[in-house]
Amino acid sequence: MATVILPARFNEWTGGADQVVVDARDVRQLIRALDERFPGLGERLRDGVAIAIDGEIINDPLFEPIEPDSEVHFLPAISGG
Amino acid sequence: MARKTHVQTTINGEQTEFLCHPHQSLSEVLRDELHMTGTKEGCTTGDCGACSVLLDGRLVCGCLVLAIEAEDTEITTIEGMASGEKLHPLQQKFLEHAALQCGICTPGFLIAAKALLEHNPDPTEHEVRYWLSGNLCRCTGYDKIVAAVLDAAQSMGGDTR
Amino acid sequence: MSESNGSDRKFKWVGTRPIRHDGVDKVTGRANYGADFDLPGMLHACMLRSPHAHARILRIDTSKALALEGVKAVITSDDIPELALTDASGPTNFSDLSRNVLARDKVLYHGHAVAAVAATSTRIAQEALALIEVEYEPLPHVLDLRAAMAPDAPILHDHMRTKGVDPTPDKASNIAAKMELSRGDVDQARAYADIIIEREFETATVHQGDIEPHACVAQTNEDGQTTVWASSQGHFMIRAYSARLLQLDISQIKVIPMEIGGGFGGKTTVYLEPIAIVLSRKTGRPVKAVMTRDEVFRATGPAPATLINVKFGANRDGKVVAAKCKLVYEAGAFPGSPVTAGAMCILAPFDLDHFLIEGYDVVVNKPKTAAYRAPGAPPAAFAAETVIDEIAHELEIDPLDLRRNNAVSKGSQAAYGPKFSDIGLLETLDALRAHPHYSAPLGENQGRGFAVGFWFNAGMQSSAEVKLNEDGTAIVIEGCPDIGGSRASMAIMAAEELGIDVYKVRPVVADTETVGINDTTGGSRVTFATGMAVIEASQEVVKQCCQRAASVWDIDPTDVIWQDGCAVATGDGAKKLEKEDKLVPMPIAEIAAGAARTGGPITGKASLNARGAGPAFAVHLVDVEVDRDTGKVEIVRYTTIQDAGRAIHPAYVEGQMQGGAAQGIGWALNEEYVYDADGVLANPGFLDYRMPVALDLPMIDTVIVEVPNPRHPYGVRGVGEVPIVPPIPAIANAIHDAIGIRMRKLPMSPPNVLAELVRASGGA
């Protein structure tokens, strides 16, 4: 079960939970699982959001694999100069 | 629109003629009429030095000289800096020192540096910086440009053609 | 891909300094930049720009302009599609972008494009501009962040509701968005603080200052097929954005990259290209558009002015235990300042468990901001790195000891979320202490300061192809515009993999139809991500070469390895060849020459969305001398230390470090947009927008630290952006060291420094 850390700005959907444990093998499954638990959150996580899996930031993730002991962070997407 | 004026001049040692409007700058004519786009334009107000050329051996901003002023003068542009297959030592040193990043300022710096070395074959770092202060480079922080010019001066040993 | 980062690999080309392959073109004036390209029958485009900072457009009459001899077309926003306000993908809102390219209904800043003319000469196009009649209803404008956030502020966008607040407000606001990042419990943690320092910082609007003004040529055929020649940081971006704005198929547009004369983030979006396309479509002729310097300042992406409040609580040992930060960044006329990045960066170098960061994205009547080298990070570092220095002084702890004590390292949880893997902050701080500059004596009125900078770095999409020529030389085709010598880095990486001389590799930046998609040159990503694609494509070539050799030798391909540019048989294959007396390596040239007989041309391709861009840290050390009579700050000595992961071409890594430092120095000491009471930019030229010249700077010393990035085959991490982050706070700390005054407002220009000196001496 991967640990997902959600930023405070998603409190509205998560009822204040900032850390949840989710069973998912890739990012798509993860978002689906989160959306089932917190309806409406999935859409928020799909656009303009980057993901860090075990410390590594990934833009536009969808099929990135998630290990059972992974730590997943949702971050705002950033672009550089 | 006013009629064009006929101008006869020497560019990089070659007799050249062109027609230009009275309002046109030398850099504009070099670039747009003669297709010598090695001379760049970063501002057209005399503030960046990208358009540096030599007019009768004098360093000028091509954007501040009227093209008709070129009549009966000798102009040196970046296109005339290398001779045949051989780069000018300044060009060579700019390459060796990685003194260019985007390279848009490079022709202007090379022309300005050439004028400097013709004038002062053995400049100090401060003199190089002072002389090149009419040329803006936003990429390099000038370090490698200054180093390249100093190194070129060394390698030329006073032979500044 | 190999997980090893090459830390034990012996490199032949990586780390050397070959002359860049495009160098001769650039020192002889042959290289063609955006404005250097012409086509027969070409028209010239000029833009009519708003004389008001904020006004409603009541009427535009272009008939007189159209009637002028030589004018071929005049367009306004009526000639481009109106997009839905919500037409966005990721952070880019295309409705806003469309309205920035050509104003619709309202002008939002002085210089906002209102109409465009195509004529047979620039002169005529300019004359035509004066004949376009525009009736405006001037509206009150707002330039200042505090004023823009005030309840009674003039509103730029009536439809705008602040995002990120709950519930969504029902009133329009100039605050486009609010964001928050937090961890732990700040208020509780404060109880452990022995010292609390809260400070307010203010920075000015600045510009990227790329020396080449924006320029392009567009040609549209009768069948709608368009070619654009443009200088930009990303020709695939130009293509995608233009297609989206004009509602064309992407396949209808081909973009050919010209050399780019500096970008720094300022060429990561479109301004002229869609306009040139529409004008060329209307006229059936090629159209060239080139901005003047004045237009570049007035209408292309500045970097935002900011207001930042930082409150740090630290214990007696100088360990920061809690932090609160509030960042307010101006977005310009449309939402989208880099406040998110600023908020994510501000505490990133600190090992810290309790914090709360708030960010506000605020629109004002200035040009829409664009990315500028490590967007958002320099003002954030200015605030955090000066406050940490102040804490060290208050507690009388050596600032470097204290800084190190608070530094993140492998395993630390970054303030923006994830845990850091291998990073080089501690190593750069140690290199700082070891540097002779750190302990050199100082003169009178001189002071020394240092500061840390952080930047994420990006990966993103890159594609590359490596083609083996018949004689064993190679072509590398990639699609990221080369702003600072990246072609040389690509060639080095290909040469390394292929085992051939770096000058036998020819790197090419190809157009949108010749190579797979490449994201924009930005985010310090090219050497990392495109480099990764080049390495993979080269490895594919090597693999094929080994297979070809195996088939010639009639041995198992797994018995062939690649060594120094040759296929070499091993194991059973080697034994077989030895028996046949044929055990000699097969050089790449021989394989290439025989390719026709062994299966045809040998090429390798790679397309990837690169992961694992290792974050970058830099430390800058500066000595300043302050003239107490004038307030002028002179940079006396400057040293930059940076973790590059692995420097592929060290000279160009140093160049990034030096160039970033110089830009940061300009930002710190001189550069600012100055507006008059009417909201008109008063200094839109290089004379009054004062960027550093050679005489303003000393030599800039560089120390490259290499803590390999575990996620790149050679250990590369991006180097381009982070060097602009530390200069501002480093200089502010040095000024304090010299004269005992904390500068918290940019620029630290003579009048501003003098005012502080006068105040400190009890003057008026």
Ligand code: FES
């Ligand atoms: S173009 Fe002539 S000085 Fe800038």
Ligand code: FES
């Ligand atoms: S190399 Fe880009 S401006 Fe000098």
